[in-house]
Amino acid sequence: MSIFPKRTVAGSAVTIHWNLTLPPAMESAVCPYVRIGIHTPDGKTYMLFEEPVLLLPSTAAPAPPGLQQSGTYQYLNKHTPLLVLASYLAGKQPRGKLVEILTNIQNGRHYYFTWSVPPGAPPGKYTLLSEMYLNGSLKHSGTAAEDFFYVEQLDITTYSAGEVNIHNPGAEPVPAKLITYAAGQHQRPENLEVFYIAPGDSHAVNTAGKSIFLVYNEERITIPLHAWQQPRSLRNQQYHALHKEETGEPVTYVLPHEGEEAWRLTGPQRAIWEAADGMTSAIQLRETDNNSYDEMIAHGLITEIR
Template identity: 40%
Template sequence: MSIFPKRAIPGKTVTIHWNFNISALKNVHVFPWVRIGVKDPNGNVTMLFEEHVLGLPDPINEETKQEKQPLKYLNKNVPLLLLADYLSGACKRERLIQILKNIQSGRHYYFTYTIPKNAPIGKYTLVSEVHSSGEIKHSKTAADDFFFVEKITLDKIIEGEKKKAIIMNHSPEKTPVKIVECYQNAQEELKTKVRVFEIEPLQETTLELSSDQEFLLYNEEREVISLTNLSSSYLLRNQQILELRKNDGLTCLLKKDKDEAYQLTPETKQLWDRSNGLLHKDQMSEEEKVIFKEMNSEELIQEITL
């Protein structure tokens, strides 16, 4: 079985893949009762699939002079990510080879599991049972049949000679994080420095900060926490608006699917240029706050919260 993604947060959805392999059937059929589910860290099980599944044998290969053999099964559009997941798993090499050889002849099922917003944080395991003639068979990839639900929060920022951030890992499992420090070089180009490590389970961690613009990324880098005492709101130019700079020095903004344009003044252009997604809302002057209110009402500049 495979799970995508392997790391999620409450409220998000994971996709679970199950392969019903019937390549070994010879002259018989099977009709097992199959149970697929998810067990949370507290032991509570949510069943996603409880049905009988019919498996019929492939035709026996007979000697024939036909140059082209007839197809034995419908083509399966198996995602490449699925194959990569098998290759990166903890299964033994012999078992992995067998799984990959049978990937096309098998029947592929996909289930979705939406993690409740109040779900417990930690390791979730898959339930896979194939009941046939009183026997129960479990997944051959059981060692890899799990995913993590993560949660990291910023507790506080400590100002001083050495600025620090206190973050909390709410998971009973180690959680990998990436710290990105943003700065400008002498040419005013945006550069970054990166640290990658694991946060210990269920404890606070102190991070030393070197910049006024540092971010913590986790959950496979999908979740971003701004490590600052300032507002977590940033100003961003509407990415659906086209900017046109005329020969006379004027700048006009064209809205999508509309025949109207907005001509920038020197003041509005200054805020437009600064609103690159890394400008804190708290960093605006009083004059810029008035300009932002107007441009926000025109849907030219948006307020983005991390």
């Protein structure tokens, strides 16, 4: 089985791939009873699939006309996602095992299940339930040791003087990354820190005079610790910008994709446009010129990320 992504958060979704491979020497039909589900850290079980699966023995058949294929035609083509293939090939595998995996991907029957992680799902390790009953015998997943995923959660608490605390309330370590920029310098970070936050542990960060971003959950979540719970400003990414210099003064012309409307930005308006890169808080840009900021918001030149 394969799980995508391996690390997620509450309120998101997980896709589970299950590959059922028939024995090549199977001569008679069988109909096992299959159960696929998810065990949560707090003891709940969510069933994704629970029904009999009819398996018919494979018999070689001539290839349909027009298919450029020699020999016999036994299976319908499987359009297996590359992520599934990569998951099966991950890690150190003997050459014979890799051949077996590739053969099973083509010969097998592929099922995909999507589970919506509840908004209040507890953080921790979630394990997959895979059971196949046939004639009183129970068979589990061949990849049972890897059939799990994590729901991650990091809680942020802010204090005075730019002190921020990152807390992991879950029972599993959470890999995280801190990217630090000097104040007003957003071109290249001055420091990068990659670490684990242990279960129940906290990590203190001082954001004074810095722009510090917390990145986690396989880098899908980026939190600006220096502007925690504050909107950030972003210039409209659907507009073109043309930079010129007129009579010694820098000027920026902003043009939408369609229409004849355009804006000429100078002075504080141009400064706000340039600084609205998605990293700077709205509070900082309002200090440049509050009225110009409101006007640019009203015309859709900049937006706020909340």
